[in-house]
Amino acid sequence: MLLEAHKVSKAFGSFFAVREADLSVDEGEIVGLIGPNGAGKSTFFNCLAGDTVPTEGKIVFAGHDMTDASPEAHARAGIGRTFQVPATFEDMTVLENVMVGAYLRHPHHNDARDLARQTIELTGLRTQTDLPARSLGTPGRKRLEIARVLATAPRLMLLDESLAGLTPTELKEAIGLVRKIHEKGVTIVIVEHVMEVIMTLARRVLAFNQGHVIASGKPEEVVRDEAVIDAYLGRGRHTHRRRST
Amino acid sequence: MKIPAVTPTTLLAAGLLIYPLIFSGPFYLDIGVTFLLAAISASAWNIVGGYAGQVSVGHAMFFGLGAYAPLLCYTLFQWAPIAGIPFGIVFSIALAVLIGIPTFRLTGHYFSMATIAVAELIRIYFGTWDLVGAAIGLQGPATARGWWDLTFRSELPYYYIFLAVLAVLLHLTFLIEHRRFGYYLRAIKAGERAARSLGVPVQQIKIKALILSAVFTSLAGSLYSVKTGFIDPESGFGILVSVQMVIIAALGGAGKLYGPFVGALILIPLQTATNTWFGGGGTGLTFILYGGIIVLIARYEPGGLFELWERIAPRGWRRKNAS
Numbered sequence: 001m002l003l004e005a006h007k008v009s010k011a012f013g014s015f016f017a018v019r020e021a022d023l024s025v026d027e028g029e030i031v032g033l034i035g036p037n038g039a040g041k042s043t044f045f046n047c048l049a050g051d052t053v054p055t056e057g058k059i060v061f062a063g064h065d066m067t068d069a070s071p072e073a074h075a076r077a078g079i080g081r082t083f084q085v086p087a088t089f090e091d092m093t094v095l096e097n098v099m100v101g102a103y104l105r106h107p108h109h110n111d112a113r114d115l116a117r118q119t120i121e122l123t124g125l126r127t128q129t130d131l132p133a134r135s136l137g138t139p140g141r142k143r144l145e146i147a148r149v150l151a152t153a154p155r156l157m158l159l160d161e162s163l164a165g166l167t168p169t170e171l172k173e174a175i176g177l178v179r180k181i182h183e184k185g186v187t188i189v190i191v192e193h194v195m196e197v198i199m200t201l202a203r204r205v206l207a208f209n210q211g212h213v214i215a216s217g218k219p220e221e222v223v224r225d226e227a228v229i230d231a232y233l234g235r236g237r238h239t240h241r242r243r244s245t
Numbered sequence: 246m247k248i249p250a251v252t253p254t255t256l257l258a259a260g261l262l263i264y265p266l267i268f269s270g271p272f273y274l275d276i277g278v279t280f281l282l283a284a285i286s287a288s289a290w291n292i293v294g295g296y297a298g299q300v301s302v303g304h305a306m307f308f309g310l311g312a313y314a315p316l317l318c319y320t321l322f323q324w325a326p327i328a329g330i331p332f333g334i335v336f337s338i339a340l341a342v343l344i345g346i347p348t349f350r351l352t353g354h355y356f357s358m359a360t361i362a363v364a365e366l367i368r369i370y371f372g373t374w375d376l377v378g379a380a381i382g383l384q385g386p387a388t389a390r391g392w393w394d395l396t397f398r399s400e401l402p403y404y405y406i407f408l409a410v411l412a413v414l415l416h417l418t419f420l421i422e423h424r425r426f427g428y429y430l431r432a433i434k435a436g437e438r439a440a441r442s443l444g445v446p447v448q449q450i451k452i453k454a455l456i457l458s459a460v461f462t463s464l465a466g467s468l469y470s471v472k473t474g475f476i477d478p479e480s481g482f483g484i485l486v487s488v489q490m491v492i493i494a495a496l497g498g499a500g501k502l503y504g505p506f507v508g509a510l511i512l513i514p515l516q517t518a519t520n521t522w523f524g525g526g527g528t529g530l531t532f533i534l535y536g537g538i539i540v541l542i543a544r545y546e547p548g549g550l551f552e553l554w555e556r557i558a559p560r561g562w563r564r565k566n567a568s
Contacts, residue, residue: 049442051438051442070441071438071441071442072441072442072444072445072446072447074442075441075442075443075444076444080442080443081442083438083439083442087436087438087439087442088435088436088439089431089432089435089436089439089440090435091431091434091435092428092431092432092435096428096431099428100428100429100432100440100443100445101443101444103425103428103429104443104444107425109423109424109425112425148443149442149443152443152444
């Protein structure tokens, strides 16, 4: 088991954003987290990344207790993450952005630069290498975030809606990129709204609603789960006129 | 021997080296020395305030400690003032750590306000502390007892000492820029949360930057008091001292190697001019000048003049610069 979250809860005051969520991820898996807005998946995700300390529960990564560890300790341990709203370093070039990630395991300038260049090549950003990050569009930024994380040589990559808001062509390319990263032996946990992404990438899906994990299993099973359909479309839908799908 | 290529940097260095030979009058020398000192302190501030984006408005606390230490050593033990420089540095490092640990948990304006508060507290305390001369301040040796007192009648020796310190500081900054530390500083400025997620030990890097910055600011303070042979709470810890560093760096370009240099190149002659033309009303006018510059930079050129230059400079020149 690479990652194990056990009964993780996160409360803001008396409101539980996540309540007793369990997740276990094996090395080499791609696991999807789905759920409507405000279901708690982002909070749970931030607990996994070390950005938020859970109120209760335990998170173990590769045999180490990471529950209270800082985000930078997570990065050192091999957990990389992207942000829902891309948080690229705007005034730095694409190369410099990726180098910040590469420096984690390669303290020397030339090693870090070489690794960053390879990573940029892999993620298809080569023509933008020397452009400032702020000149990139949303797809480019999301790619850059992935490249930056990849340069830290993670064992587990947490993707927070990294593929949302892309055109169908860009989406196809992005899915290809995630596959490529997965083939390099990186385990992936992905939060996503776009069902197409989850269906094509994930072998296992957890559905969240109101802080609870309401279903888990193979993607095609989860999307047919009554509780999941209720969560997305509302419970009263049978009594009203059927919605067009 | 390989002849070094003519780059803007070598031209600049050459210009600074021969400046006192061309403008040898005491008035111009004084401007030169003041300019160098301002460039040193603003460049020191630039490490933490510019590169790491942690805008300290209380750097006078390091400047003041550095300024008091030499004259205090002279007053108490009759040592040569320069012997006090290491003490100023040691105290500044201690203060940097002491301040950095709690305040770097704060972000944005809160950090700036905390630094102002600490600097002001120290200024007020020094103003009532008899050991350091209270409100009157301290004085250095009136006449040199030997060369080691570094008390010269001419400004020329100070000019070259300050120039050497500035060169060392800029070279060090240049090295930082091209190493992991420098990349981490810029990443912290651009986004702390993202930087941490990539394994940047933000807290530790910020404190290191503050220490380095404090060391050179303290050294600038020492150079100031050794040269003038006088220090009081206002000229050491006054808010103007802090604000001047921020303004100079911001005017030229915070987080740019030559930003503070360019800022000092413009501000110091301007300040001298206003002081000379308008005489007595000096300090009041300086405040107005600072205020005006803050407004102009914030409104039109938040990146500073250096960035403006990069944007408007002819392409050919820029490319030559880059290579």
